[in-house]
Amino acid sequence: MLAHAQWLCPHCRVYRVCERPAPNHVFHLLMTLVTLGIWLVVWLWIGINAEFRPWVCSSCRGEVEEPARNVPPLTAAVIICAWAILCFSIAMILIRR
Numbered sequence: 442m443l444a445h446a447q448w449l450c451p452h453c454r455v456y457r458v459c460e461r462p463a464p465n466h467v468f469h470l471l472m473t474l475v476t477l478g479i480w481l482v483v484w485l486w487i488g489i490n491a492e493f494r495p496w497v498c499s500s501c502r503g504e505v506e507e508p509a510r511n512v513p514p515l516t517a518a519v520i521i522c523a524w525a526i527l528c529f530s531i532a533m534i535l536i537r538r
């Protein structure tokens with residue numbers, strides 16, 4: 442799967458549709474359910490790696506740097522960790538039943 446966004450291409454010098462590989466979240470959700478949550482580690486790893494993949498201009502195929510996001514990386518890391526801890530806690534509660 443490919444994610445699409447419109448960024449200013451430094452090579453074309455105009456806004457172009459850019460793309461990069463994106464995880465298939467439906468597939469990973471199904472795998473997480475089938476493996477009773479074990480696949481969540483794989484899904485998280487692939488999801489985080491996908492965030493660091495470069496965007497590519499669909500016209501000139503040159504790499505495009507994504508503009509700075511509103512969420513600082515540290516805040517994003519804290520949110521991801523909190524989400525992971527929450528999921529782990531829910532999994533542990535369900536296992537102990």
Ligand SMILES: [Zn+2]
Binds near residue numbers: 457
């Ligand atoms: Zn371009």
